[in-house]
Amino acid sequence: MLLAALPALVVAAVPRHATALDPEGAFRQAGGLAIYLAVVPAAVIRGHPPEHTGRGLHGGAPEGRYIHHLLVALFGARTGARVTGAGVTAVVHxxxxxxxxxxxxxxMTVGxxxxxxxxxxxxxxxxxxxxxxxxxxxxxxxxxVFPHRHFQP
Structure with missing residues (x-):
């Protein structure tokens, strides 16, 4: 009986705002594009060996606290073909x-x-x-638009 109730208890214990924060994950479809966003701590990039793709990105990862690398990949929503030659801007609030x-x-080139x-x-x-x-x-x-919650201390 307890095992049958366990999944319901787990779902009830998760705050509603946590599940609703970003139900679509790091993917959005807009204007005929499939847009993917990744937010990676810059320390991860700085910790990779020099031959690793991305180590020399944009002159290297800047030093400082709370620095993250934003990475966006674009595809045609219908075709799945990679979209290149675009101007891309991130506006962070x-x-x-x-x-x-x-x-x-x-x-930049990734893979x-x-x-x-x-x-x-x-x-x-x-x-x-x-x-x-x-x-x-x-x-x-x-x-x-992508919501992002950052927990790093």
Whole structure:
């Protein structure tokens, strides 16, 4: 009887805002694009050997506390083909710690494919809204919003 009730107890114990924070994960579909976002601590990049793809990104990972690397990959929503040659900007809004920051994401190669990346300062224990803006020649601007919660002490 207790084993049968356990899944319901686990679901009930999870705060509602935690499950609703980002039900879609790090993927959004907008304007005919499939947009993926990864937020990686810069220390991870600094800790890789020099020959690792990404170690020399954008002049290397900056030093400092709370520095993260934003990585965006773009695909055609219908075709699944990688989208290249776009202008990509991240607009980061923090609930508590920071004013809006606009970060131009630079083209980069990850695993032999083009992606876009740049560094952002994300102080700990805050909720963020990261807007990704994509400009492609001959197309309307596309925006996708990703919530991000940062727990690093």
């Amino acid at each position: 923090g609930l508590r710690h920071m004013p809006e920051a606009r970060i131009a994401l630079e083209p 032999g494919a083009e992606a876009y990346g740049g560094s952002a300062t994300l102080p700990a224990r805050d909720y963020y809204r990261i807007e990704i803006e994509v400009l492609r020649p001959g197309s309307a601007a596309v925006k996708a």
